[in-house]
Amino acid sequence: MDRTLLAAVVDRIxxxxxxxxxxxxxxxxYLDGILPAQPKLGAAIAAGLARLPADFAALPEAERxxxxxGLDDAxxxxxxxxxxxxxxxADPxxxxxxxxxxxxxxxxxHRLPxxxxxxxxRDGQAPQPFSGTLDYDVIIVGAGAGxxxxxxxxxEAGKHVLLLERGLVRDYSDSGHRDHLRNHRLALYGHNTGPDLDGNPRVLAGxxxxxxxxxxxxxxxxNLAAAVGSGTLVYGAQAWRFHxxxxRMASLYGVPEGSSLIDWPIGYDDLAPWYERAEWEIGVSGEGAAHSHEGLRTRDYPMPPLPDSPARSVLRRGAAALGITTTRPPLAIxxxxxxxxxxxxxxGSCVGFPCPSDxxxxxxxxxxxRALATGRCHLVTGAMVLRVDTDSAGVVTGVRFADSTGAEHxxxxxxVVLAGGAIETARLLLNSPSAREPDGLGNEHDLVGRNLQGHVYAVAYGQFDETVHASRGPGVSIATTAYNHGNPGIVGGGMLADDFVQPPIIFWKNVLxxxxxRWGQGAKDFMRDQFHRVLRVAGPVHEIPNAEARVRVAPGVRDKWGLPVAMLSGAVHAETIRTAHxxxxxALGWLHASGALATWGFAPNPGxxxxxxxxxxxxxxxxxxNSVTDPFGRVWGHDNLFVSDGGLHPTNGGFNPVLTIMALAFRNAEHLASSM
Known part of the structure; x- marks a missing residue:
């Protein structure tokens, strides 16, 4: 590659x-470091440079x-x-x-010390080894939220617990490297937690x-982070209660054709005390009295809200013009x-990274x-659970796992409590057939892995003539729940909020x-002049589940342990896309009402x-x-097999789901403890 020619082009970009x-x-x-790892792209760039005029580097700037x-479409x-x-x-x-x-x-x-x-x-702490003890009261697979x-x-209830996690213990000091191109907010070339990039494939069927x-x-x-804490190590920590x-989605809206919409087997009031427990025992900052979607609370959050971002006053005036209520997003920070x-x-880099102040x-x-402090919880990291074991009658007896050395136990x-996340828990059940259940544990009715959902987001940007966002995190400080329900002709709705602080490379990739x-003086001027003047409003849309969005296993593709990997297929329901639009x-209307000079953005595709x-x-x-577990997460047909992650959710709400996962985990674990 002609470096003089490359430098002349880069100079004008x-x-x-x-x-x-x-x-x-x-x-x-940077190009010297990144292009050798992408030889096809390097060859394409070299070929493109070779087609430029031979005297390009000597041309006046305007001619260059x-x-x-003429290459904008190349x-x-x-x-x-x-x-x-x-x-x-990106970071230096x-x-x-x-x-x-x-x-x-x-x-x-950045504000990092x-x-x-x-x-x-550094890539996490050394794997924590297996002690060799073979018998436990409870085995938990996955050390995330649930x-x-x-x-x-x-x-703390006195049970002897084995906690198995395929990731490692990580915190700011050993996994805090702020790589802005390899993290859970922008994973261009990798990420800053497990699972390892090699040996952990999945299959996506289009x-x-x-x-x-x-x-x-x-x-x-x-992907979910594979680490002790899983996503809670690197998340934005919005800790909402569901509406x-x-x-009661099916009761309120009916069941749209082609969907599997269903009510929860419990109601808000059943979960309210467990929401409160999660807020206090995990730790949430906020202003509970402002959450009109919840009704009367018995107790506020344990901490006051985090400081406002400049967006708060801007979006409040827009909300006042529209006649909608606003609140502060509760944060587990x-x-x-x-x-x-x-x-x-x-x-200045809250989401996607471990926290520098913990x-x-x-x-x-x-x-x-707290579990480890009891002396009754044994945590093993770098451990991959291979299957849930059953006896000749199909009764769950424990699990088989490989430790970090590859030795199997x-x-x-x-x-047994499965908490590996909705995809990996389903995969483990499907990879654990028995003579009684040849298609996988709990899968008598072909429901394990079906109804996969997450959240599609409605996203809009507004450009203002004033500062509307700072570099100070977390950044998010105002939301509205006015559109979660009660929208004429719409099934459900969603929450809208301003965004967390965005590092410059994410702003470049997503916001222009x-x-x-995306080159030249105009692109540079936009970054320099508008970085603090563009506001993002977005929020999760309450998805309408369908049975064809699902997890299966792909026997023809196996991971480094020889297990069939998860195969994902399906799409979101048409009603979800309609609601997202x-x-x-x-979101665009809120930005307009707040004084945006220009707006843009996108509604999601149906993937x-x-x-x-x-x-x-x-x-x-x-x-x-029509369900895999009972209301306490117990897998039907098994007295001692439980699920404790987002896979339990019949619907996923119009909010970030982590507090609901935790509240259910508190409720269901207390039920399990009292019944043993």
Missing amino acids: MPADRDGGAVAFGALD DATLA GWFRELCELVAEGVY GNGGNPNAASWDMVGYE EGPTGPAR GGVAAGVLA PDGVERVLRPHENGYQ RADF NSQPRHGRDGCMGC AKNGTQNTMIR SVRGKA PPGQR YMHGK LSGGQHQAGTCRMGTDPS
Whole structure:
């Protein structure tokens, strides 16, 4: 590749002016590091450069720009522009952006004590080994939101618990490296938790029947963090209670054709005390009295709200003009020191990373820590559960797992709790057939893995003539629940809120308006002038489940343990897409009413939904013919097999589901403890 020619092109992709250009901002150094790992792209860029005029580097700037203007539709040039942006706007640890110069240009502040890239890169703590003890009261598979809560409740109730987690113990100091291109908010080339990129594939079956094998960071994989705490280690921590009406969707709206919409077997009032317990024992900051969708509370949150973002006053005036109510998103983040951990320090990269002040509350620093403190919980990390074991009569006896060395162990438990997330729990049940249930445990009615749902999002952006977002996290500070229900002709609805703080490279990838050329002086001016003047309003749409959105296993593709991997297929229901378009219009309207000079955005496509909010594959109910578990998460046909993750949700609400997962886990674990 002609480096002189490449430098001449890169110089015009982001030209120097009063601030440095792409070359000064380290884009060439970044390309030197990234292109060898992408030889096909490197060859395409080299071929494209070779077609430029031989004297391109010597041409005046205006002529170089005119030449490049003819390449806007050329794939190699578009890719090069994206790579240059990565080198300019990502963290300096990626080989560009020396001294975070571009961040100074746009006004982004990272606020990390070690510098813009955070602590030194390390990949988690060493695996915690298996003790060799073979008998337990309860075996829990998965140390995330549901499994972590269950471990704490059961260990404190005096039960001897084995907690198995395929990921590692991670925190800010050993997995806090702030790689803005490899995290759970932007996983371009990998991510900052497990599972490992190699040896953990999934298969996505498209609507055309074509099956694609995906790695964990690739679109369509629907990845959850594999770590102690799982998603609660790196999430944005919105800790909403579901709307009262979310539990009665079929009764309120009927069952749309082609859907599997159903009521929950419990109501809001059944779960309210467990919501409160989760809020206090995990730790939530907020203003409960402002949540009109909940009705009267018996107790407010344990901590006051986090500080406002500039968006709050802007969107409040828009809400007043529209006549809609607003509230503060509740966050499982310490707004003040609590339980020996600091309050939020307002870093500029909240979502997708472990917290630098340990103020983000997940099971890893609350319930699992309490479980271990009892001395009755044994945590094994780097452990992959291979199957749920049964005896000759089909009765669950325990599990078989491989430890971090590859050695396999069969352990026995009076009860087994599956909490690996909606996709992996379904996969484990399907990969655990018995003579009594040859198609998988709990799968007599072919329901395990069906009704997969997550949340599609309605997203809108507004450009203002004032500062509407700062670099200080978490960033999100205002929401409306006015559209969760009661929308004429719409099934359900959703919550809308402003967004968490966005690092510059995510702003570049996601926020630039349609028609904005992604190279040249205009692109640079937009980043520099509008970084703090564009506001994102978005929210999860209450999905309408359907049985064809599902998890199966793909015997022809196996993971590094030799197990058939999850195969995902289906799409969201048409009513979900209709609701998403409706909510998108409401988001645009809110921005307009708030004074936006221009708006843009998108409503989602009808592809399969899952991701961080995955749910529904083992839904609970009162009838084994249309549910996998009873109302306490007990798998039908098994007295001692339970599910404790989002797979239980018959519907996933119009809110982030983590607090509901935790509340159910508190409720169901207490029920299990009292019945043993």
